[in-house]
Amino acid sequence: MVTREQAEAIADEWIAAWNAHDVPRVLSHYLDDFEMQSPKIAAVAGEPTGVLRGKPAIEAYWRKAMAMAPGLRFEKLGVFVGAQSVAIHYRNHQDKLVVEVLELDAAGKVHRGAAHYM
Numbered sequence: 001m002v003t004r005e006q007a008e009a010i011a012d013e014w015i016a017a018w019n020a021h022d023v024p025r026v027l028s029h030y031l032d033d034f035e036m037q038s039p040k041i042a043a044v045a046g047e048p049t050g051v052l053r054g055k056p057a058i059e060a061y062w063r064k065a066m067a068m069a070p071g072l073r074f075e076k077l078g079v080f081v082g083a084q085s086v087a088i089h090y091r092n093h094q095d096k097l098v099v100e101v102l103e104l105d106a107a108g109k110v111h112r113g114a115a116h117y118m
Helices: 004-019 023-027 039-045 055-068
Strands: 030-037 051-053 075-081 085-091 097-104 110-117
Touching: 004 023, 004 075, 004 085, 004 097, 023 055, 030 055, 039 051, 039 055, 039 110, 051 055
Parallel strands: 030 110
Antiparallel strands: 030 051, 075 085, 085 097, 097 110
């Protein structure tokens, strides 16, 4: 079970890594074969399903997305705790509201992530 303290710590570090534009630091939260779901994947990576798997593919997508948004910055608005997941509610650099759900393995690494946009 994820505790409130663990969820807050995960969210704070995750936001800090993104705000630092540090892709290796962001990727350190994820398993090598994790899955990422986002409608942005279709637009940025050209994958019509909106789903990518594995660090190499997702790293390329995130690097391209960061290059397209040099002012990228996230502001944490809230953290929701699940049994084996954390949902991070934040405002992005475009003033859009986002919820990112991170499903965790027993060691606290993300095996599946899903971004949801307002």
